[in-house]
Amino acid sequence: xxxxxxxxxxxxxxxxxxxxxxxxxxxxxxxxxxxxxxxxxxxxxxxxxxxxxxxxxxxxxxxxxxxxxxxxxxxxxxxxxxxxxxxxxxxxxxxxxxxxxxxxxxxxxxxxxxxxxxxxxxxxxxxxxxxxxxxxxxxxxxxxxxxxxxxxxxxxxxxxxxxxxxxxxxxxxxxxxxxxxxxxxxxxxxxxxxxxxxxxxxxxxxxxxxxxxxxxxxxxxxxxxxxxxxxxxxxxxxxxxxxxxxxxxxxxxxxxxxxxxxxxxxxxxxxxxxxxxxxxxxxxxxxxxxxxxxxx
Amino acid sequence: xxxxxxxxxxxxxxxxxxxxxxxxxxxxxxxxxxxxxxxxxxxxxxxxxxxxxxxxxxxxxxxxxxxxxxxxxxxxxxxxxxxxxxxxxxxxxxxxxxxxxxxxxxxxxxxxxxxxxxxxxxxxxxxxxxxxxxxxxxxxxxxxxxxxxxxxxxxxxxxxxxxxxxxxxxxxxxxxxxxxxxxxxxxxxxxxxxxxxxxxxxxxxxxxxxxxxxxxxxxxxxxxxxxxxxxxxxxxxxxxxxxxxxxxxxxxxxxxxxxxxxxxxxxxxxxxxxxxxxxxxxxxxxxxxxxxxxxxxxxxxxxxxxx
Numbered sequence: 311x312x313x314x315x316x317x318x319x320x321x322x323x324x325x326x327x328x329x330x331x332x333x334x335x336x337x338x339x340x341x342x343x344x345x346x347x348x349x350x351x352x353x354x355x356x357x358x359x360x361x362x363x364x365x366x367x368x369x370x371x372x373x374x375x376x377x378x379x380x381x382x383x384x385x386x387x388x389x390x391x392x393x394x395x396x397x398x399x400x401x402x403x404x405x406x407x408x409x410x411x412x413x414x415x416x417x418x419x420x421x422x423x424x425x426x427x428x429x430x431x432x433x434x435x436x437x438x439x440x441x442x443x444x445x446x447x448x449x450x451x452x453x454x455x456x457x458x459x460x461x462x463x464x465x466x467x468x469x470x471x472x473x474x475x476x477x478x479x480x481x482x483x484x485x486x487x488x489x490x491x492x493x494x495x496x497x498x499x500x501x502x503x504x505x506x507x508x509x510x511x512x513x514x515x516x517x518x519x520x521x522x523x524x525x526x527x528x529x530x531x532x533x534x535x536x537x538x539x540x541x542x543x544x545x546x547x548x549x550x551x552x553x554x555x556x557x558x559x560x561x562x563x564x565x566x567x568x569x570x571x572x573x574x575x576x577x578x579x580x581x582x583x584x585x586x587x588x589x590x591x592x593x594x595x596x597x598x599x600x601x602x603x604x605x606x
Numbered sequence: 607x608x609x610x611x612x613x614x615x616x617x618x619x620x621x622x623x624x625x626x627x628x629x630x631x632x633x634x635x636x637x638x639x640x641x642x643x644x645x646x647x648x649x650x651x652x653x654x655x656x657x658x659x660x661x662x663x664x665x666x667x668x669x670x671x672x673x674x675x676x677x678x679x680x681x682x683x684x685x686x687x688x689x690x691x692x693x694x695x696x697x698x699x700x701x702x703x704x705x706x707x708x709x710x711x712x713x714x715x716x717x718x719x720x721x722x723x724x725x726x727x728x729x730x731x732x733x734x735x736x737x738x739x740x741x742x743x744x745x746x747x748x749x750x751x752x753x754x755x756x757x758x759x760x761x762x763x764x765x766x767x768x769x770x771x772x773x774x775x776x777x778x779x780x781x782x783x784x785x786x787x788x789x790x791x792x793x794x795x796x797x798x799x800x801x802x803x804x805x806x807x808x809x810x811x812x813x814x815x816x817x818x819x820x821x822x823x824x825x826x827x828x829x830x831x832x833x834x835x836x837x838x839x840x841x842x843x844x845x846x847x848x849x850x851x852x853x854x855x856x857x858x859x860x861x862x863x864x865x866x867x868x869x870x871x872x873x874x875x876x877x878x879x880x881x882x883x884x885x886x887x888x889x890x891x892x893x894x895x896x897x898x899x900x901x902x903x904x905x906x907x908x909x910x911x912x913x
Contacts, residue, residue: 315805322807323722329714330723330732333781336774337735340746343753401649409643410650421654427828427893429835431864432664432886435871439879440663466656473653497639520741527743529838530864534871554745554838561748561842579749583742590741594734 344583347576354570360577366540366556368574369563379540380578383457383550387532390461390546391468391525396518398465399472406473407480408498408506426470434534437463442535449547455537458546463535464528468521475517479510482600516596523589527582529554553582664890668883676884680850681866685877690885692849693866696765697892699853700840700862701830703769704776709826711773712780713815719781720788721810740778747775748842756843763844766856771839776829783825787818820907827900831893837864863889 352360355375363376402422406415441459445452452458483506491501507514537549538559551559557575671685679689715732723729751771761767791814799809840862849861863885870882 315808319805319807322810323718326714326718326722327728329711330718332711333715333732333736333739333777336739336750336777339754340742340750343750344746347753398649398652401646402653405646405650409646414650418650418653421657425653425657427831427835427897428660429837429864429889429893431835431837431867431871432660432890435867435879435882435886436660436663438871439667439883440659469653497635499639499642500635502642523741527741527745529743529745530868533838534868554743557745557749558838558841561844576749579746583746586741586743587738590738594737594741 340583344576344580347573348580351570351573351577354573355577364542366542366551368571369560373570375574376542377553377578377581379542380551380553380556381581382542382544383536383540384526384552384554384582386457386544386546386550387461387464387528387536387552388522388525390458391465391528392518392522394462394465395469395472395521395525399469399521400476400514402469402473403476403480404502406477408502422470422473425466426474428467430467430528430530431534433463433467434531437531437535452547453537453549455535455539455549456547457536457550460532460536460550460552461546463531464525467528467531468525471521471524472517475520476510476514479513479517480506482513483509512596513600516593516600519589519593519596523586523593526589527554527586529558533558553578664883664886667880668885668887671881671884672887677888681848681869685875685881688870688881690863690866690888692852693861693863693885694888694892695852696845696849696860697834697862697889699765699856699860700768700772701834703765703856704772704833705826705830707769708773708777708780712777712826712829713784713822715777716781716784716788717810717815720785721806721814736778736781740782744775744836745838745842747771748839750774751839751843761857763846763859764857765853765860767843768840768845768860768862769856771843772833772836775836775839776833779829779832780826783829784818784822787821787825788814790821791817820903824900824904827896827903831896831900834893834896835864835889837862837868840865841868863892 360375360377362378363374364378365374365376366379367374402418406418410418437459438455441462442452442454442456445456445459487505487509488501491505496504532552533555536552536555538551538555539549540551540556541548556578560571560575676689677694678691679687680692681690682688715736719729719733719736723732748771751767751774755761755767755770756763759767761770795813795817796809799813804812845865846859846861849859851858853860867882867885867889870878870885873879
């Protein structure tokens with residue numbers, strides 16, 4: 311009996327452990343796939359031309375593989391969505407943690423969850439058929455596909471993430487600090503501005519970084535709303551193309567496997583992966599350090 | 607009696623005086639406080655406003671074409687005849703396959719991390735790895751699926767390829783949700799079982815898992831409802847936009863509702879946009895149903911626990 315139990319113990323441990331190990335395999339798989347195809351791509355196009363070129367025309371002759379137009383498009387979406395999501399998300403978190411009644415919280419929390427759960431394709435549709443026409447009333451010369459509506463809608467998408475992470479950050483501020491502020495006769499505004507936000511600053515920063523990294527990786531909404539024009543310029547009223555939207559565009563066409571167009575997808579995805587990974591690691595290490603400090 | 611009343615009156619007068627003095631001595635501080643409160647209130651309620659506008663717009667646009675015929679027709683060039691049958695069945699097939707593949711692996715990983723390995727070095731490594739995987743853009747998973755499942759394993763553009771890709775994508779979500787549920791299991795249950803001489807695997811499988819199950823189911827359903835809305839990775843692995851058949855096995859080609867919606871929405875004609883809105887209404891209804899099931903399970907089980 312005892313021996314049987316011991317065998318089962320080992321079996322259970324290996325079974326569960328190997329399942330958990332699959333997640334490591336996934337990471338290895340991502341890195342391997344992206345790097346092999348990217349190395350093959352760099353065999354045909356020099357990395358310098360790729361990283362610093364300002365002309366992206368991989369599908370037309372003469373071909374040109376400068377990724378900066380896609381990067382600038384992605385950055386525009388990131389900055390624009392941040393301008394929408396960060397203020398609204400931060401103020402929502404402030405309101406929920408300091409001012410709101412229990413009842414208001416009961417309404418706002420599920421609303422944010424619903425906003426977070428709506429598929430990105432729905433947001434893309436909303437941008438294309440609602441936000442752009444509304445913007446057209448304000449800016450008559452706006453294009454049908456434009457960076458602005460894409461940025462607005464991605465901002466709405468990452469807003470729940472900003473507000474819930476900031477809310478967590480505020481909850482992590484010790485009660486005594488706030489009470490100390492109130493005891494000195496400070497108003498809520500002063501307590502929030504001079505006590506709570508400074509105390510939670512690093513976690514709030516981490517929240518912003520994680521949310522912006524989500525905005526960079528966002529695909530369908532910007533594919534539908536922001537267009538497919540990879541040109542190096544900074545005008546939110548014109549059509550752009552993000553890195554993710556380019557990958558989708560190539561996948562929708564019939565590109566042969568192994569061709570240079572096919573390889574560009576992996577090169578662009580590698581860049582995307584490196585950028586988002588970098589931001590996520592920074593964001594998470596801040597979170598981790600703060601949590602460690604809090605438990606000490 | 608009279609005296610008491612006058613006292614109260616005096617008191618309230620004093621309070622009023624005090625409030626006035628705060629306002630007169632610090633008019634700026636008071637105004638700043640008020641303004642700040644109102645700004646945060648407006649910002650907060652704007653999220654509700656956005657959601658209402660979004661739902662109203664979808665409802666208004668999608669209302670015209672949504673009926674039984676829409677759910678039971680294949681895509682067509684004629685708007686009146688077009689429907690989302692292929693996408694609907696593709697989505698159902700895909701989600702069931704994904705669930706069958708992913709749930710056991712995700713739950714097992716979470717059990718390992720919570721009950722066996724987190725303290726060790728490997729456990730820590732896996733933990734960091736999972737949280738990083740959760741932040742990888744979904745489109746990267748699509749390329750991984752394309753290279754590994756479609757080309758290397760030669761599963762072609764089948765439901766199986768799609769399900770494996772989506773499985774990898776939602777694995778971190780399932781692991782995180784399961785870990786939360788397992789963490790919520792009180793230690794007294796574990797110690798009770800150990801005290802009766804149970805081995806670790808018996809504790810985990812006979813005692814921890816059953817207690818955590820409702821929480822796990824809720825988390826898994828929410829993860830699956832996220833998978834329903836995923837579009838980009840499936841476009842990458844080559845799910846088709848034009849499919850006029852219902853899949854019959856996991857090796858069949860397929861399309862899903864979000865891809866069909868994308869196809870309609872990316873056309874210039876207004877009528878196809880309305881068709882896309884109808885598709886979105888159907889998609890959201892499907893997700894809502896799943897979420898209701900999750901909430902239902904949560905309510906049912908919490909009631910049982912209280913009793």
